[in-house]
Every structure is written in C-alpha cells, then in structure tokens.
Amino acid sequence: MLPLPRLAAENGGRFELRAKAEFRNPTGSVKDRTAWGIVSDALANGRLGDGEVLVDASSGNTGVAYAMLGARLGFPVRLYVPATAHPDRIDRIRALGAETILTDPAEGTDGAQREAEQWAARHPGRSVYGDQYGKPANPLAHYRSTGPEIWTQTGGRLSHFVAGVGTGGTLSGAARYLKERNPAIRVIAVEPDRPLHGLEGLKHLPSVRRPETYDARIVDQTIRVSTEEAELLRRHLGPLEGLLVGRSAAAALVASVRVGRATPGAFVVTVLPDAPPDDRPVAAGGP
Ligand SMILES: Cc1ncc(COP(=O)(O)O)c(C=O)c1O
Structure with missing residues (x-):
C-alpha cells in the first residue's frame, strides 16, 4: 500500500x-487475482486438468494473467481480445504461449465476450469458459x-x-x-x-x-x-x-x-x- x-x-x-x-x-496487474480465482476454482472442481482449453474474453490484463497460469500449470489458453487492446498486452499474451483472437474493435469487450461464449458452447467438454464478466469467482x-x-x-x-x-x-x-x-x-x-x-x-x-x-x-x-x-x-x-x-x-x-x-x-x-x-x-x- x-x-x-x-x-x-x-x-x-x-x-x-x-x-x-x-x-x-x-x-x-490486478488481474492476477481474478485469473487465479477463476483458475483455482476450475481446478478445485476437477476441470482444466485433462487438456481442456481455458477460454475467455479480456481487454488485455486478464489475458496476460491467464496465459502465465496456463504456461505454469500446463493447460491451453484461448483469448478473445478487442483489436484495440494495447499491442504490448497482445504481445505478452502471445509470448506466454496463449492463442489470441482479435475481435471487432467497434464491439469492445462485449463482442469479445460473445465470441468467447460461443466458442466455449461449441466445444463442450473440451473447454472451460473463464467468464470473468459473470463468474462469482472473480x-x-x-x-x-x-x-x-x-x-x-x-x-x-x-x-x-x-x-x-x-x-x-x-x-x-x-x-x-x-x-x-x-x-x-x-x-x-x-x-x-x-x-x-x-x-x-x-x-x-x-x-x-x-x-x-x-x-x-x-x-x-x-x-x-x-x-x-x-x-x-x-x-x-x-x-x-x-x-x-x-x-x-x-x-x-x-x-x-x-x-x-x-x-x-x-x-x-x-x-x-x-x-x-x-x-x-x-x-x-x-x-
Ligand atoms: C487496467 C485495468 N484497470 C481496471 C480494470 C478493472 O478491474 P475489474 O475488472 O476488477 O473491474 C481492469 C480490468 O480489466 C484493467 O485491466
């Protein structure tokens, strides 16, 4: 402090x-707390241990935090990020080995959220939707x-x-x-x-x-x-x-x-x- x-x-x-x-x-960033809250909750519920992909939307910082956790703990990470996010954040996410999909800047994080949700719904059993905008774990x-x-x-x-x-x-x-x-x-x-x-x-x-x-x-x-x-x-x-x-x-x-x-x-x-x-x-x- x-x-x-x-x-x-x-x-x-x-x-x-x-x-x-x-x-x-x-x-x-502050998002290390959020990412760890969501990831530890998924792990405690027996998810993310079997090659499932962690998928979520992020304006940048949560993405970096998830990507680090994915690399350290050994699960794949897929992030939907508005194309307006700072290139430094996108670069960091990619440098940590996570997949990054850039979404329509006009739709902001709302659009990124929709795309992440839809991808998770199309891959049931193979994905865990982080849902940082909806999950009480945040x-x-x-x-x-x-x-x-x-x-x-x-x-x-x-x-x-x-x-x-x-x-x-x-x-x-x-x-x-x-x-x-x-x-x-x-x-x-x-x-x-x-x-x-x-x-x-x-x-x-x-x-x-x-x-x-x-x-x-x-x-x-x-x-x-x-x-x-x-x-x-x-x-x-x-x-x-x-x-x-x-x-x-x-x-x-x-x-x-x-x-x-x-x-x-x-x-x-x-x-x-x-x-x-x-x-x-x-x-x-x-x-
Ligand atoms: C730079 C920055 N400031 C503030 C916030 C807001 O934090 P919260 O999502 O907990 O409201 C975020 C969240 O992404 C952020 O990246």
Missing part, C-alpha cells in the same frame, strides 16, 4: 490518500484477498474506498469485505465519462452490457472521469510521487482526489490496476 502525501498536499492536504500497487503482481478473489489486505494494511482506518469498474470484480469483492467490517465505509465506483474513451480496462456502464460481477447495491456513488483528466494526472504522477501507472489507475486517483477535497478528514484508499504498457515488443530481440 503506497501513501501519496504529495498528491494529497497539492489538493488541500486535508485528507489521507493510499493506493494499492497492483502493478507489482506477478504479471503486472469478485470472490477480491473478497478473499484485496479487501482483507486493505483492511489490515490501513489498520481499518479507511473511510472511503474508490475503484474503477471493468468487470466490477475488484470493486464489488473488496467493497463487500470492507463494508462487512465497517458499514460506514463509502464505496465509490469510477467510470469513463463517455462511451468512447481511452481508459483501458474500464467500462462506461450506461452504454455497455452490465457485467454480472458488478454489484451496484454496494456502490454509494459513481464518479465519471475523462480520458484527458486521467492522462494529465498520469503524467504528473511520475515526477510528483515517483509513480508510473496506467490510465485507469490515474482515473481512480482523479476520483480519489475529488472525494478527498470534498471530505476533509477522509482516509481514501484506491487501487492502481497496472503500469503503463511497454511500447517495445516483448518478443523482439534486445540490443
């Missing part, structure tokens, strides 16, 4: 701000890990929990745990401010299929952030806090600062899902 004292000070300094550095996970992974870690690492002192919504797994799972410990904790969802946006990993819920893994009942407030605001803060965070993060992380911090400015005395905790993509192809030879 990282303190961000300079960002808080720059914004009036009347609140405390901490963030979970999820880019430090094994494949560099939020459960955060209920069991992210939530308890935040509680312990803050000594239970947080007053606000802020997180971006992609599948909603991070937000719904961690928030459920935190509210069970202290029902007064306010839960804030972060979404892009418009349907076409550059906040990779996040969904503009009014314009897309609502993931079953998103629990709207637990959300007290939704803050909408523009790509431009997030990108500005993302660039500022390097010199200010020594932090290089992805745009969805910066969007979560834009929202966290808004909450902190509006609530003197608040203790705001958020999640930094990943680091910026690498522009050099992973599979290319070095100098």
